[in-house]
Every structure is written in structure tokens, then in C-alpha cells.
Amino acid sequence: MYKHDFSLFLRPITNPEMVDLFDKLKMEAGPLAKYSHLPDDYFFFPKLEGDIGPHMKFNGKDVLNWSLNNYLGLANHPEVRKTDGEAAAQYGMGLPMGARMMSGNSVNHLELERQLAEFEKKEDVMLLNFGYQGVVSIIDALVDRKDVIVYDAESHACIIDGVRLHMGKRFVYTHNDMDSLEKQLQRATKLADETGGGILVITEGVFGMSGKQGDLKGVVALKSKYNFRLFVDDAHGFGTMGKTGAGTGEEQGVQDQVDLYFSTFAKSMASIGAFVAGSKNIIKYLRYSVRSQIYAKSLPMPLVVGALKRLELLKTNPSMKDNLWKIVNAMQNGLKERGFNIGTTTSPVTPVLFKGGVGEAANMAMDLRENYGIFCSVVIYPVVPKDVIMFRIIPTAVHTLEDVERTLSAFSKLKTKLDSGFYKEEALVSVTKAI
Numbered sequence: 001m002y003k004h005d006f007s008l009f010l011r012p013i014t015n016p017e018m019v020d021l022f023d024k025l026k027m028e029a030g031p032l033a034k035y036s037h038l039p040d041d042y043f044f045f046p047k048l049e050g051d052i053g054p055h056m057k058f059n060g061k062d063v064l065n066w067s068l069n070n071y072l073g074l075a076n077h078p079e080v081r082k083t084d085g086e087a088a089a090q091y092g093m094g095l096p097m098g099a100r101m102m103s104g105n106s107v108n109h110l111e112l113e114r115q116l117a118e119f120e121k122k123e124d125v126m127l128l129n130f131g132y133q134g135v136v137s138i139i140d141a142l143v144d145r146k147d148v149i150v151y152d153a154e155s156h157a158c159i160i161d162g163v164r165l166h167m168g169k170r171f172v173y174t175h176n177d178m179d180s181l182e183k184q185l186q187r188a189t190k191l192a193d194e195t196g197g198g199i200l201v202i203t204e205g206v207f208g209m210s211g212k213q214g215d216l217k218g219v220v221a222l223k224s225k226y227n228f229r230l231f232v233d234d235a236h237g238f239g240t241m242g243k244t245g246a247g248t249g250e251e252q253g254v255q256d257q258v259d260l261y262f263s264t265f266a267k268s269m270a271s272i273g274a275f276v277a278g279s280k281n282i283i284k285y286l287r288y289s290v291r292s293q294i295y296a297k298s299l300p301m302p303l304v305v306g307a308l309k310r311l312e313l314l315k316t317n318p319s320m321k322d323n324l325w326k327i328v329n330a331m332q333n334g335l336k337e338r339g340f341n342i343g344t345t346t347s348p349v350t351p352v353l354f355k356g357g358v359g360e361a362a363n364m365a366m367d368l369r370e371n372y373g374i375f376c377s378v379v380i381y382p383v384v385p386k387d388v389i390m391f392r393i394i395p396t397a398v399h400t401l402e403d404v405e406r407t408l409s410a411f412s413k414l415k416t417k418l419d420s421g422f423y424k425e426e427a428l429v430s431v432t433k434a435i
Contacts, residue, residue, distance in 0.1 A: 104298025211345025239268025
């Protein structure tokens with residue numbers, strides 16, 4: 001069919017043959033499902049066992065673990081463990097029973113919101129049960145068919161899914177490219193003028209795969225020329241970025257220009273839950289509009305009490321963030337000195353990039369785990385381009401410089417093997433002993 005031959009689109013579909021829904025799903029497996037034949041619980045859905053920390057068990061062996069978003073080491077902090085245990089014993093996991101709007105509110109929920117708002121230098125905060133669900137629902141609540149969304153091309157899946165719910169127009173700008181953003185804002189402004197709608201710009205504080213900070217400073221500078229509101233997902237920035245750990249907005253000196261600041265408790269807080277911070281008026285609107293909260297049970301009391309303790313430690317123990325960055329700098333500088341490509345990260349997220357295919361990626365990951373005792377996530381297409389292998393290292397405050405040196409040595413040996421073609425020749429799950 002030639003490029004401009006539309007005849008096929010004009011032909012009626014005759015006698016379409018019905019298929020069983022589940023059979024269709026088997027035929028049209030998603031991009032990751034194509035790798036489901038690989039060993040269960042090894043590359044996908046792996047089981048890490050033992051106390052949360054740098055040293056755990058995988059596949060029955062001790063491993064040095066770089067795959068937990070436990071940035072500040074709070075997951076296994078003795079004060080956190082004590083508070084979590086006492087709160088669970090006092091309240092159980094059922095209290096409060098019911099949605100927040102109906103019967104699920106408490107003084108502890110309100111106090112956590114107050115403290116988070118104060119910490120983020122915003123007027124108010126709304127607690128959310130989950131980060132992913134929260135972002136999707138916030139976007140859904142903020143815009144209608146007259147409004148226009150403009151978002152970064154490398155936004156997290158929760159942002160993409162939230163944008164998909166939008167019934168109006170949406171424009172995507174090239175990742176962190178302010179010229180591209182301005183062009184899309186020009187298009188959005190013209191359209192919003194016609195529809196009588198508004199514009200919502202969405203980006204991230206820290207992009208979780210590349211580790212690059214979103215150019216929040218560049219985005220807010222465009223507010224002087226265009227009328228839009230800014231929503232920032234700072235899941236990886238909260239607790240790790242900025243002088244006090246208040247996030248990437250603080251790091252770049254533009255927190256006051258971020259209209260809605262979002263983060264999750266699943267990273268630096270090492271727990272479950274999330275929050276969104278902003279002006280009193282918009283947070284009040286969201287309380288009455290975010291469907292995932294209105295129609296869901298309130299965040300359980302032990303998680304709220306535990307979050308209060310975690311926030312207290314985050315605010316009063318700056319040594320945790322200092323030690324995190326000591327490990328980050330040692331790892332990232334060590335990798336660069338050894339000639340590794342770690343992209344453009346400016347955060348603790350540390351990608352290590354290689355050239356190779358899926359088979360090589362699987363062999364490298366298995367060699368690293370089985371023969372060097374190091375566990376870190378391996379990322380393949382479609383998350384990265386087809387010829388790219390990414391090992392994603394997440395340093396934490398409870399890793400040591402010895403852990404860093406051991407890992408640098410192992411990666412140097414992996415690179416030697418990859419360059420020699422070793423991983424291309426070896427069969428999957430048949431990796432020889434370490435050199």
C-alpha cells in the first residue's frame with residue numbers, strides 16, 4: 001500500500017471473526033510478556049529474602065543488593081521498626097475503617113498532612129493511599145475536555161496513564177527540552193484560548209530510570225510568558241534532593257513556583273502511601289474530587305503513625321542524607337573513572353549503560369548474581385532502546401564504601417567479558433565461573 005492510499009480504510013469490514021478475549025490476550029502479549037518464558041522469579045518477579053538492607057538473600061545465596069528504593073535506610077531503622085510494631089499492635093491494620101471522607105479520618109492523618117505541608121513549604125497537603133494511583137487520579141480531577149495537558153516525553157507510567165484518561169488535547173514535549181516545551185505551550189495556549197480551558201504542565205523532579213533532574217527551573221521561567229499550572233512528580237527527589245531533603249524544587253530554588261508537588265512514601269520513607277502539596281484552595285478541591293481517595297479505604301493508622309516517625313527522622317537526622325550522597329558520589333565517580341557510561345544522572349539513581357541485546361543482558365545479570373553475588377535490576381527494551389542494556393543501581397545511606405568497591409570491581413570484569421563477546425556466545429542460564 002502506498003503512503004497516501006487510504007482505500008483500505010474506506011472498505012467495510014465484512015464478517016469479522018470473533019475471538020475469545022483471553023485467546024486474544026495470548027496472541028497480543030504486551031512488550032514485557034514476550035520474556036515471560038525466562039525462568040520464573042529470576043529476571044521478573046525475583047524474591048529477595050531477609051531483613052531489608054544492602055545484604056539479603058536471592059535464589060538461596062547471599063547478595064549485595066542495589067535494587068531497593070530505601071534511599072535513607074529507614075526501612076530497617078530501629079526507631080522505625082519499633083514505631084511500626086507498636087502502632088500495629090495498638091491500632092491493627094483495620095483502623096480507621098472506611099473512606100477518609102466518610103469515617104476514615106483521624107487526628108494522626110491530619111497531623112501528618114500538617115507536618116508535610118510545613119516541610120514542603122506549602123499551604124496544605126492531601127494524603128494518598130498509593131503513588132501511582134494518586135497521580136492518575138489527580139490528573140483526572142484537575143482537567144476536563146476543554147483543558148490542555150503538556151507533559152515530558154519520558155514521564156513515568158503513572159503520568160502517562162493519567163494523561164490517557166484526559167478527554168481533551170495533550171501535547172508531549174521532548175525530554176527536558178525547554179525549546180520544545182515552549183513550542184507545545186504555544187500550541188496549547190492557542191487551543192485553550194479557543195476552548196476556554198486551562199493548561200497543565202506535568203514533569204518529574206527526578207526521572208527514575210535516567211536519574212536526571214527535571215528542568216524545573218526552566219519550566220517555571222516560562223510562566224512569565226505563558227499561563228499554566230505546574231504539577232511535579234518528585235517520587236525520587238523527596239528526601240534525597242535539596243538542602244533539607246524537601247525535594248528537587250528546593251534543590252533548584254523554585255519550590256514556591258511548583259503549583260502541585262507530589263511524592264510517594266515508597267522511596268525515601270520506605271513505606272506505603274503518598275501525598276500532594278499545594279495551596280489550600282486546590283488541595284480542598286482535590287479532597288472532594290480525587291476519586292481514588294473518595295471511594296477507597298483510608299490509609300491504615302500504622303502506616304500514618306509510621307510515616308510521622310519517618311518524617312521526624314528525615315528532618316532531624318541530616319546525616320542519613322549526607323551518607324547517602326557519600327555513597328552516591330563514590331559509586332558514580334568510580335564508574336566514570338573506569339570508563340562506564342552512567343548517562344546524565346544528577347541524583348542518586350545510577351544507571352550503568354552497555355550495548356547489547358536481551359540475551360546478553362540476561363547472561364550478564366545471571367553472572368553478576370550467581371558468580372559475583374551482586375543483585376541490581378537489569379532494564380531492557382522497551383524501557384530502553386533495543387540495543388541498550390541498563391543496570392540500575394540505587395545507592396542508599398546504609399551501603400558502605402566497601403560495598404561500592406566490590407561492585408566497581410565486578411562491573412569492570414563484566415565489561416571485559418561483554419567486550420570479548422563472552423555473553424553473546426554463552427547460552428542463557430549457563431554462565432561460567434567468575435574471572
